[in-house]
Amino acid sequence: MRYKAGYKEGKRxxxxxxxxxxxxxxxxxxxxxxxLMKAAGATSGAFYSxxxxxxxxxxxxxxxxxxASRTLLAGAPEENxxxxxxxxxxxxxxxxxxxHPELGCALPSLAAEIGRSPPDVRxxxxxxxxxxxxxxxxxxxxxxxxxxxxxxxxxxxxxxRALSEETTQVALLDAxxxxxxxxxxxxxxxxxxxxxG
Amino acid sequence: MRYKAGYKEGKRxxxxxxxxxxxxxxxxxxxxxxxLMKAAGATSGAFYSxxxxxxxxxxxxxxxxxxASRTLLAGAPEENxxxxxxxxxxxxxxxxxxxHPELGCALPSLAAEIGRSPPDVRxxxxxxxxxxxxxxxxxxxxxxxxxxxxxxxxxxxxxxRALSEETTQVALLDAxxxxxxxxxxxxxxxxxxxxxG
DNA sequence: GTCTATAGGCTGATAGAC
DNA sequence: GTCTATCAGCCTATAGAC
Numbered sequence: 001m002r003y004k005a006g007y008k009e010g011k012r013x014x015x016x017x018x019x020x021x022x023x024x025x026x027x028x029x030x031x032x033x034x035x036l037m038k039a040a041g042a043t044s045g046a047f048y049s050x051x052x053x054x055x056x057x058x059x060x061x062x063x064x065x066x067x068a069s070r071t072l073l074a075g076a077p078e079e080n081x082x083x084x085x086x087x088x089x090x091x092x093x094x095x096x097x098x099x100h101p102e103l104g105c106a107l108p109s110l111a112a113e114i115g116r117s118p119p120d121v122r123x124x125x126x127x128x129x130x131x132x133x134x135x136x137x138x139x140x141x142x143x144x145x146x147x148x149x150x151x152x153x154x155x156x157x158x159x160x161r162a163l164s165e166e167t168t169q170v171a172l173l174d175a176x177x178x179x180x181x182x183x184x185x186x187x188x189x190x191x192x193x194x195x196x197g
Numbered sequence: 198m199r200y201k202a203g204y205k206e207g208k209r210x211x212x213x214x215x216x217x218x219x220x221x222x223x224x225x226x227x228x229x230x231x232x233l234m235k236a237a238g239a240t241s242g243a244f245y246s247x248x249x250x251x252x253x254x255x256x257x258x259x260x261x262x263x264x265a266s267r268t269l270l271a272g273a274p275e276e277n278x279x280x281x282x283x284x285x286x287x288x289x290x291x292x293x294x295x296x297h298p299e300l301g302c303a304l305p306s307l308a309a310e311i312g313r314s315p316p317d318v319r320x321x322x323x324x325x326x327x328x329x330x331x332x333x334x335x336x337x338x339x340x341x342x343x344x345x346x347x348x349x350x351x352x353x354x355x356x357x358r359a360l361s362e363e364t365t366q367v368a369l370l371d372a373x374x375x376x377x378x379x380x381x382x383x384x385x386x387x388x389x390x391x392x393x394g
Numbered sequence: 395g396t397c398t399a400t401a402g403g404c405t406g407a408t409a410g411a412c
Numbered sequence: 413g414t415c416t417a418t419c420a421g422c423c424t425a426t427a428g429a430c
Contacts, residue, residue, distance in 0.1 A: 008413075027313060030226055032405055044406080046414045054406065101312075107356065112309045115298075115358030116224060122361040129356070130365070144372035147353075151373050152345065155352020159304065159326070161312030164319040168327070175341035176348050183380040200395060208395085229423055241424080243396045251424065 012050050015040050016064045019057060024065070024109040025102040028058055055117075059124045062114065065106035066128035074135055081139065082185045089180060090193050092153050093173045098160045107154035108161065145184060152176055170195045209247050212237050213261045216254060221262070221306040222299040225255055252314075256321045259311065262303035263325035271332055278336065279382045286377060287390050289350050290370045295357045304351035305358065342381060349373055367392045 018040040022031055033054055034044040051057045076084060091097075097104045114125050129150075136146035156176040160169040177192040215237040219228055230251055231241040248254045273281060288294075294301045311322050326347075333343035353373040357366040374389040 011413085025313075027226070027310070029224070030313075033407085034405085042413095043415065045408085045416075048407070049413055107352075109309060111355045111359045112306060113224070115355070116222075116227075119361060122359060125359050126361040126365060129360070143368070144375055147369045147372035148349065148376035151352035151356055151369065152349035153352070154356060155304075155348035155350070156344075158308045158312070158355060159348055159351060162308045162319060162322050163326070164316060164323040168323060171340070172344045172348065175344035178341055179345035179380065183376065205395075230425085231423085239395095240397065242398075242426085245425070246395055 008050070015047075015050055015057075016060055020061045020065050020106075021102040023058075023061060024104065024106060028061075028110060028113050055121065058117065059121055062106065062110070062121070062125050063128055065110075066125070066132065069105050069107075070128075070132045070135065073132065077139075084139065085184055086181065086192050089153075089177050093156055093177050093195070095166070095169065095173070095195055095197055097157055098169055098173070101161065105154065105157065107150070108157040111154065111158075140184065149180060149184070152180060166197055170197060205247070212244070212247055212254075213257055217258050217262050217303075218299040220255075220258060221301065221303060225258075225307060225310050252318065255314065256318055259303065259307070259318070259322050260325055262307075263322070263329065266302050266304075267325075267329045267332065270329065274336075281336065282381055283378065283389050286350075286374045290353055290374050290392070292363070292366065292370070292392055292394055294354055295366055295370070298358065302351065302354065304347070305354040308351065308355075337381065346377060346381070349377060363394055367394060 015037075019031075019036040022036055022039050032044075033047050036057075037044050037047050047057075051060065073088065076087065079087070092105070101109045114121060133143070133146045133150065136149060137143045140146055140149065153176070156172060160172050163169050163172070173195045174192075177195075181192050212234075216228075216233040219233055219236050229241075230244050233254075234241050234244050244254075248257065270285065273284065276284070289302070298306045311318060330340070330343045330347065333346060334340045337343055337346065350373070353369060357369050360366050360369070370392045371389075374392075378389050
Protein backbone atom coordinates (compact mmCIF):
# COMPACT_ATOMS: atom_id res chain seq x y z
CA MET A 1 0.00 0.00 0.00
CA ARG A 2 1.20 3.52 -0.76
CA TYR A 3 0.10 4.85 2.64
CA LYS A 4 1.31 3.57 6.01
CA ALA A 5 -0.95 1.42 8.14
CA GLY A 6 -2.69 3.65 10.68
CA TYR A 7 -2.37 6.67 8.41
CA LYS A 8 -6.07 6.85 7.73
CA GLU A 9 -6.95 6.64 11.39
CA GLY A 10 -4.58 9.47 12.24
CA LYS A 11 -5.85 11.60 9.38
CA ARG A 12 -9.42 11.00 10.51
CA UNK A 13 -8.52 12.17 13.98
CA UNK A 14 -6.93 15.29 12.54
CA UNK A 15 -10.01 15.98 10.42
CA UNK A 16 -12.21 15.66 13.50
CA UNK A 17 -10.04 17.99 15.53
CA UNK A 18 -9.60 20.66 12.86
CA UNK A 19 -13.17 20.67 11.62
CA UNK A 20 -14.38 20.76 15.21
CA UNK A 21 -12.46 23.98 15.75
CA UNK A 22 -13.75 25.59 12.56
CA UNK A 23 -17.33 24.46 13.19
CA UNK A 24 -17.32 25.87 16.72
CA UNK A 25 -15.99 29.18 15.43
CA UNK A 26 -18.03 29.67 12.25
CA UNK A 27 -20.93 27.24 12.64
CA UNK A 28 -21.17 23.77 11.16
CA UNK A 29 -23.85 24.31 8.51
CA UNK A 30 -22.31 27.64 7.52
CA UNK A 31 -18.95 26.04 6.73
CA UNK A 32 -18.54 24.08 3.52
CA UNK A 33 -16.79 20.75 3.23
CA UNK A 34 -14.13 22.34 1.06
CA UNK A 35 -13.39 24.96 3.71
CA LEU A 36 -13.24 22.37 6.48
CA MET A 37 -10.82 20.28 4.44
CA LYS A 38 -8.68 23.21 3.43
CA ALA A 39 -8.17 23.94 7.14
CA ALA A 40 -6.84 20.38 7.44
CA GLY A 41 -4.66 20.72 4.35
CA ALA A 42 -6.73 18.69 1.92
CA THR A 43 -9.59 19.01 -0.57
CA SER A 44 -13.24 18.09 -0.54
CA GLY A 45 -12.66 15.01 -2.68
CA ALA A 46 -10.56 13.44 0.05
CA PHE A 47 -13.20 14.07 2.68
CA TYR A 48 -15.49 11.37 1.36
CA SER A 49 -12.94 8.62 1.84
CA UNK A 50 -13.19 9.34 5.58
CA UNK A 51 -16.87 10.10 6.07
CA UNK A 52 -19.90 9.01 4.03
CA UNK A 53 -21.53 12.43 4.36
CA UNK A 54 -21.19 15.82 6.03
CA UNK A 55 -23.86 14.81 8.53
CA UNK A 56 -21.76 11.81 9.61
CA UNK A 57 -18.88 14.16 10.23
CA UNK A 58 -21.18 16.19 12.46
CA UNK A 59 -22.01 13.14 14.57
CA UNK A 60 -18.36 12.13 14.92
CA UNK A 61 -17.40 15.71 15.69
CA UNK A 62 -20.02 16.04 18.44
CA UNK A 63 -18.81 12.83 20.03
CA UNK A 64 -15.19 13.97 19.80
CA UNK A 65 -15.87 17.44 21.24
CA UNK A 66 -18.06 16.32 24.13
CA UNK A 67 -15.62 13.59 25.08
CA ALA A 68 -12.78 16.11 25.15
CA SER A 69 -14.81 18.54 27.29
CA ARG A 70 -15.74 15.73 29.66
CA THR A 71 -12.11 14.71 30.09
CA LEU A 72 -11.26 18.30 30.94
CA LEU A 73 -14.12 18.47 33.44
CA ALA A 74 -13.32 15.14 35.01
CA GLY A 75 -9.75 16.17 35.75
CA ALA A 76 -8.46 17.44 39.10
CA PRO A 77 -10.69 15.27 41.26
CA GLU A 78 -8.40 15.28 44.30
CA GLU A 79 -9.31 18.69 45.69
CA ASN A 80 -12.30 19.34 47.91
CA UNK A 81 -15.66 20.13 46.33
CA UNK A 82 -15.62 23.89 46.81
CA UNK A 83 -12.19 24.38 45.33
CA UNK A 84 -13.05 22.16 42.39
CA UNK A 85 -16.25 24.12 41.71
CA UNK A 86 -14.41 27.44 41.97
CA UNK A 87 -11.73 26.19 39.59
CA UNK A 88 -14.17 24.90 36.98
CA UNK A 89 -16.16 28.11 37.18
CA UNK A 90 -13.11 30.28 36.57
CA UNK A 91 -12.07 28.08 33.69
CA UNK A 92 -15.42 27.87 31.92
CA UNK A 93 -16.86 31.31 32.70
CA UNK A 94 -13.84 33.21 31.42
CA UNK A 95 -13.35 35.93 28.80
CA UNK A 96 -10.94 33.60 27.06
CA UNK A 97 -13.76 31.12 26.57
CA UNK A 98 -16.01 33.89 25.24
CA UNK A 99 -13.35 35.06 22.80
CA HIS A 100 -12.15 31.70 21.55
CA PRO A 101 -15.06 29.44 20.67
CA GLU A 102 -12.73 27.31 18.54
CA LEU A 103 -10.93 26.19 21.70
CA GLY A 104 -14.01 25.96 23.89
CA CYS A 105 -17.02 23.86 24.76
CA ALA A 106 -19.30 22.68 21.94
CA LEU A 107 -22.50 23.44 23.85
CA PRO A 108 -22.70 27.21 23.38
CA SER A 109 -21.37 26.97 19.82
CA LEU A 110 -23.25 24.05 18.35
CA ALA A 111 -26.24 23.11 20.51
CA ALA A 112 -28.69 25.23 18.50
CA GLU A 113 -27.61 23.50 15.29
CA ILE A 114 -27.82 20.11 16.96
CA GLY A 115 -31.37 20.92 18.03
CA ARG A 116 -32.26 21.48 14.36
CA SER A 117 -30.60 18.24 13.27
CA PRO A 118 -32.21 14.83 12.65
CA PRO A 119 -32.78 12.38 15.53
CA ASP A 120 -29.64 10.32 14.84
CA VAL A 121 -27.49 13.39 15.47
CA ARG A 122 -29.40 14.29 18.62
CA UNK A 123 -29.09 10.73 19.91
CA UNK A 124 -25.31 10.92 19.70
CA UNK A 125 -25.41 14.24 21.51
CA UNK A 126 -27.69 12.94 24.26
CA UNK A 127 -25.58 9.85 24.93
CA UNK A 128 -22.43 11.93 25.31
CA UNK A 129 -24.02 14.66 27.39
CA UNK A 130 -25.67 12.16 29.75
CA UNK A 131 -22.27 10.74 30.53
CA UNK A 132 -20.97 14.19 31.42
CA UNK A 133 -24.07 14.91 33.47
CA UNK A 134 -23.58 11.64 35.35
CA UNK A 135 -20.04 12.56 36.37
CA UNK A 136 -21.11 16.06 37.38
CA UNK A 137 -24.03 14.71 39.41
CA UNK A 138 -21.72 12.39 41.29
CA UNK A 139 -19.41 15.21 42.27
CA UNK A 140 -22.12 17.69 43.13
CA UNK A 141 -24.28 15.18 44.94
CA UNK A 142 -27.44 15.52 42.85
CA UNK A 143 -28.74 15.02 39.32
CA UNK A 144 -30.59 18.30 39.31
CA UNK A 145 -27.57 20.37 40.28
CA UNK A 146 -25.68 18.92 37.33
CA UNK A 147 -28.37 19.93 34.82
CA UNK A 148 -28.64 23.39 36.33
CA UNK A 149 -24.89 23.93 36.26
CA UNK A 150 -24.57 22.75 32.66
CA UNK A 151 -27.49 24.93 31.54
CA UNK A 152 -26.31 28.09 33.21
CA UNK A 153 -22.69 27.76 32.14
CA UNK A 154 -23.56 27.07 28.50
CA UNK A 155 -26.18 29.83 28.50
CA UNK A 156 -23.75 32.33 29.98
CA UNK A 157 -21.15 31.78 27.25
CA UNK A 158 -23.85 31.70 24.58
CA UNK A 159 -25.22 35.09 25.62
CA UNK A 160 -21.86 36.67 26.41
CA ARG A 161 -20.65 35.97 22.87
CA ALA A 162 -23.69 37.71 21.43
CA LEU A 163 -23.02 40.84 23.47
CA SER A 164 -21.10 43.75 22.05
CA GLU A 165 -19.28 45.29 25.01
CA GLU A 166 -16.62 43.55 27.05
CA THR A 167 -17.77 45.25 30.24
CA THR A 168 -21.20 43.72 29.82
CA GLN A 169 -19.69 40.31 29.11
CA VAL A 170 -17.64 40.53 32.31
CA ALA A 171 -20.70 41.60 34.33
CA LEU A 172 -22.61 38.55 33.09
CA LEU A 173 -19.75 36.12 33.71
CA ASP A 174 -19.07 37.41 37.23
CA ALA A 175 -22.77 37.34 38.06
CA UNK A 176 -23.08 33.70 37.03
CA UNK A 177 -19.92 32.73 38.92
CA UNK A 178 -21.22 34.33 42.10
CA UNK A 179 -24.73 32.93 41.71
CA UNK A 180 -23.60 29.37 41.03
CA UNK A 181 -20.95 29.39 43.71
CA UNK A 182 -23.47 30.45 46.34
CA UNK A 183 -26.19 28.09 45.13
CA UNK A 184 -23.88 25.08 44.98
CA UNK A 185 -21.65 25.59 48.01
CA UNK A 186 -23.52 28.01 50.28
CA UNK A 187 -22.55 31.50 51.33
CA UNK A 188 -19.39 30.38 53.05
CA UNK A 189 -17.61 29.22 49.93
CA UNK A 190 -14.42 30.99 48.98
CA UNK A 191 -15.44 33.72 46.53
CA UNK A 192 -14.72 33.15 42.82
CA UNK A 193 -12.09 35.24 41.10
CA UNK A 194 -13.18 38.35 39.31
CA UNK A 195 -12.95 37.94 35.56
CA UNK A 196 -9.75 39.40 34.19
CA GLY A 197 -9.94 41.08 30.80
CA MET B 198 -50.13 55.84 -5.38
CA ARG B 199 -51.25 52.32 -6.21
CA TYR B 200 -50.78 51.12 -2.63
CA LYS B 201 -52.54 52.56 0.41
CA ALA B 202 -50.65 54.82 2.77
CA GLY B 203 -49.39 52.74 5.67
CA TYR B 204 -49.35 49.59 3.56
CA LYS B 205 -45.58 49.40 3.49
CA GLU B 206 -45.30 49.80 7.25
CA GLY B 207 -47.81 47.02 7.82
CA LYS B 208 -46.10 44.75 5.34
CA ARG B 209 -42.76 45.40 6.99
CA UNK B 210 -44.22 44.42 10.34
CA UNK B 211 -45.59 41.22 8.81
CA UNK B 212 -42.22 40.44 7.25
CA UNK B 213 -40.53 40.90 10.63
CA UNK B 214 -43.02 38.66 12.39
CA UNK B 215 -43.05 35.88 9.81
CA UNK B 216 -39.30 35.80 9.16
CA UNK B 217 -38.69 35.90 12.91
CA UNK B 218 -40.67 32.70 13.29
CA UNK B 219 -38.91 30.94 10.43
CA UNK B 220 -35.48 32.11 11.56
CA UNK B 221 -36.05 30.87 15.12
CA UNK B 222 -37.16 27.50 13.80
CA UNK B 223 -34.66 26.88 10.99
CA UNK B 224 -31.84 29.31 11.73
CA UNK B 225 -31.35 32.71 10.14
CA UNK B 226 -28.29 32.06 7.98
CA UNK B 227 -29.67 28.68 6.91
CA UNK B 228 -32.84 30.23 5.53
CA UNK B 229 -32.73 32.03 2.19
CA UNK B 230 -34.40 35.36 1.48
CA UNK B 231 -36.68 33.66 -1.03
CA UNK B 232 -37.85 31.15 1.59
CA LEU B 233 -38.42 33.86 4.17
CA MET B 234 -40.48 35.85 1.68
CA LYS B 235 -42.47 32.88 0.47
CA ALA B 236 -43.55 32.32 4.07
CA ALA B 237 -44.89 35.88 4.00
CA GLY B 238 -46.54 35.40 0.59
CA ALA B 239 -44.09 37.33 -1.55
CA THR B 240 -40.87 36.92 -3.54
CA SER B 241 -37.26 37.83 -2.94
CA GLY B 242 -37.45 40.81 -5.28
CA ALA B 243 -39.99 42.50 -3.00
CA PHE B 244 -37.80 41.99 0.04
CA TYR B 245 -35.29 44.63 -1.01
CA SER B 246 -37.90 47.38 -1.08
CA UNK B 247 -38.25 46.83 2.69
CA UNK B 248 -34.70 46.11 3.80
CA UNK B 249 -31.39 47.12 2.21
CA UNK B 250 -29.85 43.72 2.96
CA UNK B 251 -30.46 40.42 4.72
CA UNK B 252 -28.23 41.57 7.56
CA UNK B 253 -30.46 44.60 8.12
CA UNK B 254 -33.43 42.26 8.40
CA UNK B 255 -31.51 40.36 11.08
CA UNK B 256 -31.01 43.50 13.13
CA UNK B 257 -34.67 44.53 12.85
CA UNK B 258 -35.77 40.98 13.63
CA UNK B 259 -33.61 40.78 16.76
CA UNK B 260 -35.06 44.06 17.98
CA UNK B 261 -38.59 42.89 17.25
CA UNK B 262 -38.16 39.51 18.92
CA UNK B 263 -36.45 40.75 22.08
CA UNK B 264 -38.99 43.52 22.51
CA ALA B 265 -41.83 41.00 22.26
CA SER B 266 -40.17 38.69 24.79
CA ARG B 267 -39.62 41.59 27.15
CA THR B 268 -43.27 42.62 26.96
CA LEU B 269 -44.25 39.06 27.84
CA LEU B 270 -41.83 39.02 30.75
CA ALA B 271 -42.85 42.43 32.04
CA GLY B 272 -46.50 41.40 32.27
CA ALA B 273 -48.28 40.26 35.42
CA PRO B 274 -46.40 42.50 37.84
CA GLU B 275 -49.16 42.61 40.44
CA GLU B 276 -48.47 39.28 42.11
CA ASN B 277 -45.89 38.76 44.81
CA UNK B 278 -42.33 37.94 43.81
CA UNK B 279 -42.43 34.20 44.46
CA UNK B 280 -45.61 33.64 42.46
CA UNK B 281 -44.28 35.72 39.60
CA UNK B 282 -41.02 33.75 39.53
CA UNK B 283 -42.88 30.45 39.63
CA UNK B 284 -45.15 31.57 36.82
CA UNK B 285 -42.34 32.75 34.56
CA UNK B 286 -40.42 29.56 35.24
CA UNK B 287 -43.33 27.35 34.26
CA UNK B 288 -43.91 29.41 31.14
CA UNK B 289 -40.31 29.57 29.91
CA UNK B 290 -39.03 26.17 31.05
CA UNK B 291 -41.82 24.18 29.41
CA UNK B 292 -41.89 21.35 26.88
CA UNK B 293 -43.99 23.60 24.66
CA UNK B 294 -41.12 26.06 24.51
CA UNK B 295 -38.71 23.24 23.69
CA UNK B 296 -40.95 21.95 20.91
CA HIS B 297 -41.92 25.24 19.34
CA PRO B 298 -38.91 27.47 18.81
CA GLU B 299 -40.87 29.49 16.25
CA LEU B 300 -43.14 30.77 19.02
CA GLY B 301 -40.44 31.09 21.66
CA CYS B 302 -37.60 33.24 22.89
CA ALA B 303 -34.90 34.30 20.42
CA LEU B 304 -32.04 33.65 22.84
CA PRO B 305 -31.79 29.84 22.59
CA SER B 306 -32.53 29.92 18.85
CA LEU B 307 -30.44 32.78 17.57
CA ALA B 308 -27.83 33.82 20.13
CA ALA B 309 -25.10 31.62 18.64
CA GLU B 310 -25.64 33.20 15.21
CA ILE B 311 -25.70 36.67 16.74
CA GLY B 312 -22.36 35.92 18.38
CA ARG B 313 -20.89 35.21 14.93
CA SER B 314 -22.35 38.39 13.44
CA PRO B 315 -20.65 41.76 12.92
CA PRO B 316 -20.53 44.35 15.74
CA ASP B 317 -23.51 46.36 14.48
CA VAL B 318 -25.75 43.31 14.90
CA ARG B 319 -24.38 42.59 18.36
CA UNK B 320 -24.86 46.20 19.41
CA UNK B 321 -28.57 45.97 18.60
CA UNK B 322 -28.77 42.74 20.58
CA UNK B 323 -26.94 44.17 23.58
CA UNK B 324 -29.12 47.29 23.76
CA UNK B 325 -32.30 45.21 23.73
CA UNK B 326 -31.07 42.58 26.17
CA UNK B 327 -29.80 45.19 28.64
CA UNK B 328 -33.28 46.65 28.82
CA UNK B 329 -34.72 43.23 29.65
CA UNK B 330 -31.97 42.62 32.20
CA UNK B 331 -32.75 45.98 33.82
CA UNK B 332 -36.41 45.09 34.30
CA UNK B 333 -35.52 41.64 35.64
CA UNK B 334 -32.95 43.07 38.03
CA UNK B 335 -35.53 45.48 39.42
CA UNK B 336 -37.98 42.69 40.14
CA UNK B 337 -35.44 40.26 41.54
CA UNK B 338 -33.57 42.88 43.53
CA UNK B 339 -30.15 42.42 42.00
CA UNK B 340 -28.29 42.80 38.70
CA UNK B 341 -26.47 39.51 39.14
CA UNK B 342 -29.62 37.47 39.72
CA UNK B 343 -31.02 38.78 36.45
CA UNK B 344 -27.96 37.69 34.44
CA UNK B 345 -27.94 34.29 36.12
CA UNK B 346 -31.64 33.72 35.49
CA UNK B 347 -31.38 34.74 31.83
CA UNK B 348 -28.34 32.53 31.29
CA UNK B 349 -29.76 29.44 32.90
CA UNK B 350 -33.18 29.69 31.26
CA UNK B 351 -31.73 30.24 27.78
CA UNK B 352 -29.15 27.49 28.32
CA UNK B 353 -31.79 25.05 29.50
CA UNK B 354 -33.94 25.47 26.38
CA UNK B 355 -30.85 25.43 24.18
CA UNK B 356 -29.67 22.10 25.57
CA UNK B 357 -33.13 20.54 25.90
CA ARG B 358 -33.75 21.09 22.18
CA ALA B 359 -30.54 19.28 21.32
CA LEU B 360 -31.54 16.25 23.38
CA SER B 361 -33.21 13.26 21.82
CA GLU B 362 -35.48 11.84 24.53
CA GLU B 363 -38.42 13.67 26.02
CA THR B 364 -37.80 12.14 29.45
CA THR B 365 -34.33 13.66 29.48
CA GLN B 366 -35.70 17.02 28.39
CA VAL B 367 -38.23 16.94 31.23
CA ALA B 368 -35.54 15.99 33.75
CA LEU B 369 -33.44 18.97 32.70
CA LEU B 370 -36.36 21.43 32.74
CA ASP B 371 -37.58 20.30 36.16
CA ALA B 372 -34.07 20.41 37.57
CA UNK B 373 -33.59 24.02 36.42
CA UNK B 374 -36.99 25.05 37.75
CA UNK B 375 -36.21 23.60 41.17
CA UNK B 376 -32.69 24.99 41.25
CA UNK B 377 -33.67 28.52 40.25
CA UNK B 378 -36.72 28.61 42.51
CA UNK B 379 -34.65 27.68 45.52
CA UNK B 380 -31.76 29.97 44.65
CA UNK B 381 -34.01 32.98 44.00
CA UNK B 382 -36.68 32.59 46.68
CA UNK B 383 -35.18 30.29 49.33
CA UNK B 384 -36.28 26.84 50.34
CA UNK B 385 -39.69 28.00 51.54
CA UNK B 386 -40.97 29.03 48.14
CA UNK B 387 -43.96 27.15 46.78
CA UNK B 388 -42.55 24.34 44.64
CA UNK B 389 -42.70 24.74 40.85
CA UNK B 390 -45.05 22.57 38.80
CA UNK B 391 -43.67 19.39 37.34
CA UNK B 392 -43.33 19.63 33.59
CA UNK B 393 -46.28 18.01 31.84
CA GLY B 394 -45.62 16.18 28.61
C1' DG C 395 -44.48 47.76 -4.45
C1' DT C 396 -44.11 43.45 -6.54
C1' DC C 397 -43.05 40.54 -10.13
C1' DT C 398 -39.79 37.47 -13.23
C1' DA C 399 -35.28 36.77 -14.81
C1' DT C 400 -30.72 36.85 -14.07
C1' DA C 401 -25.85 37.31 -12.37
C1' DG C 402 -21.92 35.37 -9.82
C1' DG C 403 -20.68 32.59 -6.09
C1' DC C 404 -21.26 29.14 -2.89
C1' DT C 405 -22.87 24.36 -1.48
C1' DG C 406 -22.73 18.75 -1.02
C1' DA C 407 -21.47 15.13 -3.52
C1' DT C 408 -19.52 12.26 -7.48
C1' DA C 409 -16.16 10.55 -11.42
C1' DG C 410 -11.92 9.40 -13.01
C1' DA C 411 -6.72 10.15 -13.17
C1' DC C 412 -2.70 9.09 -10.47
C1' DG D 413 -5.89 8.10 -0.39
C1' DT D 414 -5.89 12.30 -2.68
C1' DC D 415 -6.28 15.07 -6.50
C1' DT D 416 -8.92 18.06 -10.20
C1' DA D 417 -13.06 18.74 -12.62
C1' DT D 418 -17.71 18.74 -12.58
C1' DC D 419 -22.84 18.50 -11.62
C1' DA D 420 -27.16 20.34 -9.93
C1' DG D 421 -28.93 23.23 -6.59
C1' DC D 422 -29.00 26.90 -3.49
C1' DC D 423 -27.55 31.58 -2.00
C1' DT D 424 -27.69 37.24 -1.97
C1' DA D 425 -28.58 40.85 -4.69
C1' DT D 426 -29.88 43.49 -8.91
C1' DA D 427 -32.47 44.97 -13.46
C1' DG D 428 -36.36 46.00 -15.81
C1' DA D 429 -41.47 45.18 -16.84
C1' DC D 430 -45.89 46.33 -14.89
